[in-house]
Amino acid sequence: MAEVIDGGVTTPQGFKAAGVHSGVKYRSLDLGLLYSDVPATACVGYTSNAVKAAPVQVMMKENSPKLQAVVVNSGNANALTGCRGIEDAIAMKNAVATGLGIDPKMVGVMSTGLIGRFMDMHKIKYGISKATLSLESSREADDLFAESMMTTDTTKKECAVRVRLTDGTLVYIGAISKGSGMIEPHMRVLHGTTLSLVTTDATLSTNFREKWQNILDDSINMVSVDGDQSTNDTCILLANGRSSSKCADDDPEFIAALQFVMNNIAHSIAKDGEGASKLIQVQVIGAECKDDARKAVKTIINSPLVKSAIFGSDPNYGRIMMALGNSGCKFNLDNVRLTIKGGNVEVPILDSGAPVFQDERSVEVVRMAMDNKEVTIIVDLAVGDWSATGWGCDLTYDYVRINAEYAT
Amino acid sequence: MAEVIDGGVTTPQGFKAAGVHSGVKYRSLDLGLLYSDVPATACVGYTSNAVKAAPVQVMMKENSPKLQAVVVNSGNANALTGCRGIEDAIAMKNAVATGLGIDPKMVGVMSTGLIGRFMDMHKIKYGISKATLSLESSREADDLFAESMMTTDTTKKECAVRVRLTDGTLVYIGAISKGSGMIEPHMRVLHGTTLSLVTTDATLSTNFREKWQNILDDSINMVSVDGDQSTNDTCILLANGRSSSKCADDDPEFIAALQFVMNNIAHSIAKDGEGASKLIQVQVIGAECKDDARKAVKTIINSPLVKSAIFGSDPNYGRIMMALGNSGCKFNLDNVRLTIKGGNVEVPILDSGAPVFQDERSVEVVRMAMDNKEVTIIVDLAVGDWSATGWGCDLTYDYVRINAEYAT
Numbered sequence: 001m002a003e004v005i006d007g008g009v010t011t012p013q014g015f016k017a018a019g020v021h022s023g024v025k026y027r028s029l030d031l032g033l034l035y036s037d038v039p040a041t042a043c044v045g046y047t048s049n050a051v052k053a054a055p056v057q058v059m060m061k062e063n064s065p066k067l068q069a070v071v072v073n074s075g076n077a078n079a080l081t082g083c084r085g086i087e088d089a090i091a092m093k094n095a096v097a098t099g100l101g102i103d104p105k106m107v108g109v110m111s112t113g114l115i116g117r118f119m120d121m122h123k124i125k126y127g128i129s130k131a132t133l134s135l136e137s138s139r140e141a142d143d144l145f146a147e148s149m150m151t152t153d154t155t156k157k158e159c160a161v162r163v164r165l166t167d168g169t170l171v172y173i174g175a176i177s178k179g180s181g182m183i184e185p186h187m188r189v190l191h192g193t194t195l196s197l198v199t200t201d202a203t204l205s206t207n208f209r210e211k212w213q214n215i216l217d218d219s220i221n222m223v224s225v226d227g228d229q230s231t232n233d234t235c236i237l238l239a240n241g242r243s244s245s246k247c248a249d250d251d252p253e254f255i256a257a258l259q260f261v262m263n264n265i266a267h268s269i270a271k272d273g274e275g276a277s278k279l280i281q282v283q284v285i286g287a288e289c290k291d292d293a294r295k296a297v298k299t300i301i302n303s304p305l306v307k308s309a310i311f312g313s314d315p316n317y318g319r320i321m322m323a324l325g326n327s328g329c330k331f332n333l334d335n336v337r338l339t340i341k342g343g344n345v346e347v348p349i350l351d352s353g354a355p356v357f358q359d360e361r362s363v364e365v366v367r368m369a370m371d372n373k374e375v376t377i378i379v380d381l382a383v384g385d386w387s388a389t390g391w392g393c394d395l396t397y398d399y400v401r402i403n404a405e406y407a408t
Numbered sequence: 409m410a411e412v413i414d415g416g417v418t419t420p421q422g423f424k425a426a427g428v429h430s431g432v433k434y435r436s437l438d439l440g441l442l443y444s445d446v447p448a449t450a451c452v453g454y455t456s457n458a459v460k461a462a463p464v465q466v467m468m469k470e471n472s473p474k475l476q477a478v479v480v481n482s483g484n485a486n487a488l489t490g491c492r493g494i495e496d497a498i499a500m501k502n503a504v505a506t507g508l509g510i511d512p513k514m515v516g517v518m519s520t521g522l523i524g525r526f527m528d529m530h531k532i533k534y535g536i537s538k539a540t541l542s543l544e545s546s547r548e549a550d551d552l553f554a555e556s557m558m559t560t561d562t563t564k565k566e567c568a569v570r571v572r573l574t575d576g577t578l579v580y581i582g583a584i585s586k587g588s589g590m591i592e593p594h595m596r597v598l599h600g601t602t603l604s605l606v607t608t609d610a611t612l613s614t615n616f617r618e619k620w621q622n623i624l625d626d627s628i629n630m631v632s633v634d635g636d637q638s639t640n641d642t643c644i645l646l647a648n649g650r651s652s653s654k655c656a657d658d659d660p661e662f663i664a665a666l667q668f669v670m671n672n673i674a675h676s677i678a679k680d681g682e683g684a685s686k687l688i689q690v691q692v693i694g695a696e697c698k699d700d701a702r703k704a705v706k707t708i709i710n711s712p713l714v715k716s717a718i719f720g721s722d723p724n725y726g727r728i729m730m731a732l733g734n735s736g737c738k739f740n741l742d743n744v745r746l747t748i749k750g751g752n753v754e755v756p757i758l759d760s761g762a763p764v765f766q767d768e769r770s771v772e773v774v775r776m777a778m779d780n781k782e783v784t785i786i787v788d789l790a791v792g793d794w795s796a797t798g799w800g801c802d803l804t805y806d807y808v809r810i811n812a813e814y815a816t
Contacts, residue, residue, distance in 0.1 A: 049730065049733040049734050050732075050733040050734070050736075050739070050741075051729050051730060051732060051733030051741060052733075077726070079726060079730075080726050080729050080758065080761070080762065080763060081762060081763075082760065082761050082762030083762075084762070085762075114724070114726065115724070115726020115727065115729070115730060116725060116726035116729075116758075116763045117763075117766065118766060226711075226712045226713060227635075227710075227711075227712065228711050228712065228713045228727070228730060228731065228734070229730075229733075229734045230730065231726075231729075231730050231733060302635075303634075303635075303636050304634045304635065304636065304712065304803075304807070304811070305634060305636050305811055308807070308808050308811035308812045309811060309812065311808065311812045312811070312812025312813050314811075314812055314813055316522070316523070317524060318485070318487060318488050318522065318523020318524035318639075319523065319636070321459050321488050321523065321524075321639075322457065322459060322487075322523060322636060322637075322638065322639050323636065324458075324459060325457040325458040325459030325460075325637075325639060326457050326458070326636070326637045328458075331458070333458075333459060350488065350524075352490065353488070353490050354488065354489060354490030354491075354492070354493075355488060355489075355524045355525070358525060358526055395712075395808055395811075396808060397805050397808050397809075399712070399716070399808075400716050400719065400803055400804060400805050400807075400808060401805075403712070403713055403716035403717060403720070403722075403803075404716045404717065404719045404720025404722055405720050405722055
């Protein structure tokens with residue numbers, strides 16, 4: 001069993017981090033660097049948006065099986081920047097490699113911020129030289145690194161656990177993620193903007209990539225803030241083996257711990273969705289296949305009508321069924337069941353294709369359930385045994401405000 | 409050439425309409441009736457949402473090739489109402505048939521309003537009896553009928569034209585539509601809530617259904633207010649042949665006139681999208697196939713980030729490309745061109761995969777283009793000859809407000 005601890009990306013052995021101000025942003029930290037003192041097995045998931053930012057293109061092309069450092073900047077996504085953007089992303093890797101005396105192929109690069117503007121490489125290079133001199137292994141370094149990745153985020157999305165593997169070794173997993181808007185990642189390993197970095201001192205082989213895909217598909221790829229997949233989504237897992245564990249690729253304890261960490265991160269991203277006042281969790285059960293369950297979750301969680309009803313605690317549950325009907329998943333309306341949960345209140349809404357109640361008092365109970373910081377929607381499709389869970393947030397005035405003046 | 413005239417659904421010969429207050433809504437008109445003095449060829453498009461409202465189910469089952477009357481109520485969608493809802497929809501048809509002395513199979517039925525509540529049939533029947541006595545052919549009757557269909561609509565969506573067919577006959581087409589939210593129709597003929605009724609005194613055969621599908625696909629099915637397809641979308645074309653024209657199924661003048669009317673209606677629905685302050689028109693050209701062009705239009709027009717940027721006249725055009733990249737359509741990023749038009753300003757934004765400009769003055773021009781009541785986005789995918797146009801609206805504080813308190 002994984003035990004949650006107070007920690008971050010430098011909690012696993014052999015990792016150091018830094019976060020500095022390069023000047024791309026006016027005041028806030030905007031450049032971060034993560035370093036492992038030995039090359040680490042890297043499993044990376046990238047956005048499947050056809051318009052990929054320059055750093056994503058550069059990393060996918062090299063596709064290094066091992067990484068020793070990752071540089072991240074915020075304030076500029078280096079996306080839609082043509083050849084010059086590619087050159088700039090390569091220059092970022094080279095600057096880090098020179099500063100740390102390592103192979104440029106061992107350097108990962110991530111960017112987040114405004115799309116369609118060229119990078120100011122003078123500032124970025126200044127930031128990199130400052131960051132290479134500030135690397136540290138401490139909670140303070142975790143914090144500075146986390147801060148340097150943030151854009152519209154209002155909270156740090158950090159999680160750390162320790163877990164004893166089946167071979168008896170105690171290993172650590174630390175994760176940091178940013179992401180608040182333009183969030184519906186469909187990241188594919190090997191081949192938005194949420195950026196995540198997960199470090200562990202467990203030993204993994206590059207074959208772990210397939211399992212990493214499964215873990216992403218059940219966690220961060222099930223988050224949607226606005227249904228808009230970013231050009232920059234990247235999620236890097238670094239395993240440096242410093243715990244001297246045996247290969248943990250198939251260790252159920254390790255996999256469960258990593259899934260726990262990633263679910264925690266997914267939950268945090270949805271909760272801090274741009275302008276969000278409530279977390280919405282959607283559980284679909286009884287689906288004919290996994291894909292159907294995921295489709296149903298995503299369609300419900302992305303419906304602006306469902307999202308704004310939950311914002312206003314407006315008991316307009318018909319909208320959930322409207323969204324389900326548009327999802328393309330198979331269900332039997334005569335047997336579908338719908339339940340809404342919030343706080344201590346759990347209300348069955350729909351049974352056998354018709355509402356369970358019609359009276360105003362019951363409608364008031366639905367409103368009470370919806371009037372909570374976390375609202376859970378449970379839909380039983382009644383046609384099979386597959387299920388999926390996803391996380392989103394309500395649609396608020398603040399979402400509109402934030403995104404009506406982002407570039408301004 | 410079709411000539412736009414001041415008219416509505418009773419402008420074509422032989423049509424009468426009424427709009428009354430039945431009591432389902434507190435004060436506003438909530439029940440409408442349309443009648444043709446002879447049975448009319450009916451082409452009907454229905455929502456493809458798997459959760460279909462009772463009136464849609466009832467009409468699809470009978471699938472009458474001819475209709476003589478259509479009853480519409482607002483305030484209650486009669487959706488998610490199980491067997492009782494089906495009985496109520498049938499009872500509405502029967503009440504109209506009795507009142508008018510026609511076959512119940514000749515009566516169409518449409519509902520719009522809140523989902524998941526049973527109909528108050530006492531009120532509905534009272535309204536029907538009142539409406540059957542108030543049928544008239546006049547602009548006032550058009551108005552009352554239009555008003556009785558409205559929910560969150562703030563404007564009437566009405567259009568009428570007269571057109572001389574190739575056989576020399578002068579025929580009339582009149583259309584009325586309601587729809588403001590839960591709008592991304594994908595209506596299929598034969599097999600949002602936007603409800604539309606189109607009347608004509610031209611002669612059509614039931615084979616016209618296929619052409620009706622094409623016209624819907626290029627007009628009303630290209631509208632999206634919120635990407636949420638309703639359980640109730642229905643679009644009925646009634647052709648009563650009272651002009652004594654030859655069969656106009658293949659008459660290019662008639663088809664062009666009908667397409668014009670439906671595009672006009674589509675435009676009006678998008679413009680009156682819930683909370684909308686601006687109309688967004690997206691034109692995709694140079695696509696490899698029609699389906700790709702439509703997919704690209706829909707993904708851009710549905711992106712909450714694009715919609716809120718346009719609300720704030722925020723020149724964050726990178727989001728348009730982000731959405732394009734998620735659409736699944738084929739394009740060549742090295743040749744894609746993006747242009748934004750508003751008022752008299754037309755700005756090329758992207759050429760050959762990189763922004764045309766980087767300076768703040770040009771960015772200001774983009775803002776000026778976006779600061780208009782109608783903003784057009786033109787994307788050239790540069791891989792083929794297909795194109796599509798769609799209509800949507802911005803995402804505003806008012807959209808959130810309206811939908812956070814709809815059921816309340």
